[in-house]
Amino acid sequence: MNEVPRPLMLGYVKVTVYTGSKERAELARSLTEFADRERFALGELFVQSNMMRDGSALVALAEAATARSVTAICVPDITHLGDTEMLQRETRRWLENKTGLPVLAAVLG
Numbered sequence: 001m002n003e004v005p006r007p008l009m010l011g012y013v014k015v016t017v018y019t020g021s022k023e024r025a026e027l028a029r030s031l032t033e034f035a036d037r038e039r040f041a042l043g044e045l046f047v048q049s050n051m052m053r054d055g056s057a058l059v060a061l062a063e064a065a066t067a068r069s070v071t072a073i074c075v076p077d078i079t080h081l082g083d084t085e086m087l088q089r090e091t092r093r094w095l096e097n098k099t100g101l102p103v104l105a106a107v108l109g
Contacts, residue, residue, distance in 0.1 A: 009038075
């Protein structure tokens with residue numbers, strides 16, 4: 001029997017210079033598991049370093065999401081969208097308004 005293709009989800013994580021390769025791999029794994037559990041196919045993972053203050057990965061994510069047949073965007077948890085609750089809410093709102101897609105958190109926080 002043919003399997004129905006899963007809807008596409010893109011991922012976003014924010015890392016620091018102190019985020020090791022094991023932790024980065026764990027972040028990617030958590031998003032892959034979340035996408036699988038929620039019946040999505042995880043496409044690209046956009047990584048924003050705190051060394052890049054321009055938000056270039058977030059902008060690239062928004063552009064990619066609107067250029068492709070993407071159904072949702074996921075983050076490991078909401079703290080990846082900003083350092084404060086207000087920034088997290090505003091970033092989520094901006095991303096959802098810019099793309100028309102829901103931003104889902106793999107772990108509610």
